[in-house]
Amino acid sequence: MNGTIKISIGRKDPFIGNAVHYQDYEIQTGRDMTVLEALQEIYLRHDPTLAFRHYRCGRRLCRSCEVKLDGKVVRGCATLLHPGRTYRIEAARPEAVIRDLVFDFDASNSQTARE
């Protein structure tokens, strides 16, 4: 098994501008990792500037860790990434981004304001 998970992350800093740029990361691992684990690994070992919500309710309920994985909104705590594969991760609500993958839950949006 190829021991690398490759992830391209859509990043944006509103203090600099509204353009999203993609940054590529590689995680050396021999096992499946959740999206949340992988992001935490990048933050701890590769890039201290990456912003994402690292809270985990532990029961797959709160949706604070939602991101877009290859275009589909998923819960980061309960979605596994596999070594040998390449993924794209972006903010779940691009119009409400505070920075990188963190979006503002206060920003109203009928499309994603579902329970």
Place this chain on the structure above:
Amino acid sequence: MIDLTQTDVLIVGGGGAGMRAAIEAASLGCQVLVANKGPVGRSGTTPMAMEAFQAVGFPGDSEEIHFRDTVEGGYHLGDENLISVLARDAARRARDLEAYGVKFKKKPDGAFDPMHHPGQTFPRALFIQGGGYGMLSGLVREAGKHPGIRALNDVLVVKLILDRKRSASGAILLDLKDGRVKALRSKAVILATGGYEELWALNDASCTACGDGVFLAYEAGAELVDLEMLQYYPTVVIHPPSIQGTLFQYELITDPEMLGGRLLNGKKEPFFKGKLLRDAIVRAIGKEVRAGRGTPHGGVYIDLVHSTKSREDLTRALEKWQPNQFHYLQDMGFDLRETLVEVAPHAHYTLGGVAIDEEARTTVPGLFAAGEVAGNLHGANRVSGNALAETQVFGALAGASAAGWAKEKNFEESPDERDEWQQTKALLEKMGQNKERGFRPFQVREKLQRIMWDRCGVEREDESLARGARELERLEKEMLSQMTFASPAGDDSFGAYPREIQDALEVRVMVTVGKLVLASALFREETRGHHMRTDYPSPSREPVHTLVAGGKGPWAKEVKKKEPRG
């Protein structure tokens, strides 16, 4: 320029206790601001809580028996004036929740259908659909109906402000949305920040449970009580890492009428009998692991594979009692009906915290506290279901007390406000300048968590606690002061969502609280409930509180009794 917002009542923390306090204060006519580290309803420890809400709802049960069970379950270290308030109000607060649209499991005739958890004379664990998350969602919806309540999401409160009379009158915060330091001015402040489980390497609580409220109260001069008292939860997944920290309730697993399962040691043998309280199971697991009968990762197994129930009945029972954990673990590749899962004790609930009275007042005027941040309710162990009940009972009391206090007060500019605002900015700027060879906040945090787990973990003794205290002193001097962070700083801002600055501020809190915990743990020379001293294996004759405040202590203080002892 200083960015200032005014409100009658400032609530720090938007979990179960904070939101209940907000509803109470707003319905008494106050303007309320809830400052929360994440998005309200999707952060903190309440969404992680299990389903149990302890309140009388079974024929033959009474408030008096709820009171007695709680006193005894806490090994007589809980203040009885607080426990009697908990028992008195819990059922009423459960009915409030129903009025907010929170759903409880009911019998066909409409009566509550409580579970029977260890430590309860009668079944008393009312079952909330959706657990803590379901409860909090109802509270957030209800709060939304009050125009006087405003939630301030994604902010980190760094310091409380005291006015000329030394009463709480606001706070300084870092707004993570725009990276700016701001001031809040209020007539009263309620702390509802949860606990400090994040100090320990193994915990099942929110990553934000760093002891913010305990730290803020301590800096403001409030008395803190029994900080050494940490409740461990015996059965939290320890391996694999993708699901480490997920709690599975032994109370349900081992109940033959619910899931019909067992706990097994590493040799796949049962190792205890009967319905035991949490501290007793933790001790039983420790004994197995020490005797070399642990699992590969130093725990025991949850076994539902050999449940006394048929597969169909077990599936139905899992869907009924633990649907969220069951499906979550299934998604992660673990079917509890087919595999054993390794579990071990994790830091679960901080019993100690800020000292309060029966009206949720701290020892600082104008400062109130409710929920896990408070420290003298449960004692040396907490009975299942009393945490969610605590958030509602003391949340409502804190809201009412703060509203009463605020009515008697006018807004006042504190001489400290501008100073503290400037000092907070200076603190962050200084930390940001340690660029060369500095430590990243997570490195300091991981080191601290390891020290606390190794020196002040499930089992404690004098020498190791003292060593832990020295190690924390050294960590403070050599690492905390050399901390650096990545900051995309602007002119008057530390950048949008500066995660590493949040980490730095949190670890600063954790070091202070950790030192107080170690000092308190050294001071309590006895074994009582979850505080297990191998050098003092028995309880002392009379239970007493451990107090610290204002750089003094620890010292001993009497536990409040309901009636004078005869």
